Amino acid sequence: MKKWVVLLASVLLVVTGAVGCSSDAGQKSQEDSSSGSATVSISFWTLNTGWAWLQSAVEDFEKANPDIDVELTQYEVDPFKENLKVAASSKTLPDMWFTWGGTLGSFYPENGMTMDLTQVAKDHKWSERYNQTAIDMSTYDGEISGIPLHLNVLGMWYPKELYQKLNLQAPSTFAEFESQLQTLKDNGVTPLAFGSKGGWHTMRLTEQLLEHFAGPELHDKLNNLEASWNDPAVVKTFEKIKEYTDKGYFPRGYSSLDPSEAEMLFYQQSGAIINEGTWFDGNITENGFDPAQFDVFKFPTEQTPARASVFVEMLQLNGSSDPAKQEAALKLGEYLTSVEVVNKFIDDYGSPATLGFTVSDKTPHVQPLIDSAKDGGFLITDQALPQEVVQKLFEAQDKVALNEWTPQQAAENMENAVSAYKSKQK
Structure with missing residues (x-):
């Protein structure tokens, strides 16, 4: 059974190709009885308001990816910032977390804590999927350090x-x-x-x-x-x-x-x-x-x-996580930010950084x-x-x-x- 702590989150782009997952020595895993493959467990921290769609989206992702288990934790805004700081200082950051752009988000790449997504962005053609301003605002010292989520x-x-x-x-x-x-x-x-x-x-x-x-x-x-x-x-x-x-x-x-x-x-x-x-x-x-x-x-x-x-909001990946966890977190982040997911949950989503989404009648002020x-x-x-x-x-x-x-x-x-x-x- 999937383990849930609380929720928040993000939506944006479509996943290209399957990402293989493997078990590692420090990685929480279990054997899937039907497939025999190892389950990769990834931790994901988010806020707790404005994300009513997220649990359903993650459940859909887990059904499509039974070898990935997502553990969500949610916080109010200011406690969230404080818990990220504590986790950063104690080197206990989750595998993926929500954050803002600018100097709030730059702290983590500046201190070598995030996965460099520059090559991923090229390989997965992010320029065709995300608003370029959002990509630029997720970039520090020439390194893309987050998956664009919202352009606000x-x-x-x-x-x-x-x-x-x-x-x-x-x-x-x-x-x-x-x-x-x-x-x-x-x-x-x-x-x-x-x-x-x-x-x-x-x-x-x-x-x-x-x-x-x-x-x-x-x-x-x-x-x-x-x-x-x-x-x-x-x-x-x-x-x-x-x-x-x-x-x-x-x-x-x-x-x-x-x-x-x-x-x-x-x-x-x-x-x-x-x-x-x-x-x-x-x-x-x-x-x-x-x-x-x-x-x-x-x-x-x-x-x-x-x-x-x-301002931009994004999802950053832990640069110190196991490669299998990084691949699973990347797959989740790109799934949550795919245009398909954005459009499915657009009534609750907000202002996507994703290109090509359909504006909802229930969010008349976004446009x-x-x-x-x-x-x-x-x-x-x-x-x-x-x-x-x-x-x-x-x-x-x-x-x-x-x-x-x-x-x-x-x-x-x-x-x-x-x-x-x-x-x-x-």
């Missing part, structure tokens, strides 16, 4: 009924956006349903403000640590965070509010706007609501190009969000910056909100964090 685009979501009640429409300029925030507040609605526990939820607004005030060129230089963070555009960004906090645009005590709690305010329409991505139709459905009751707009800025926040990035995108901040600098940004957001740092001090502390990081790289 973020936007500003709002309840249609609430906007109609207040005679509001999606704003097309930054001035209109700020005017709406005040209108919502005047009508007893918390304008921004954001929770800053963990930092990343409010970060999504911070990065949009920075894109607006700094412009694309400077924003990229800041993320690449090629410009000083003690810059007027950074100060202006933190000033807006403080202004929005002081005006009550965020929920009370939002610095310690869990994003999932803030999401509930959004569904109850006591909170108006939430910054989420192409996966959010699934979240809405899972919480018992109809995605058609909501809509999304691109963060309004007069910058040219008007870029969206984007508009993808289209919103047609003029370009910037890599989401917690994947663009080194993680120790990301943590300083999270701290700066909170301290500005709590009046412990001025916006100027926040910018200075960001620059100090960048300098400290750079000095360690010499």
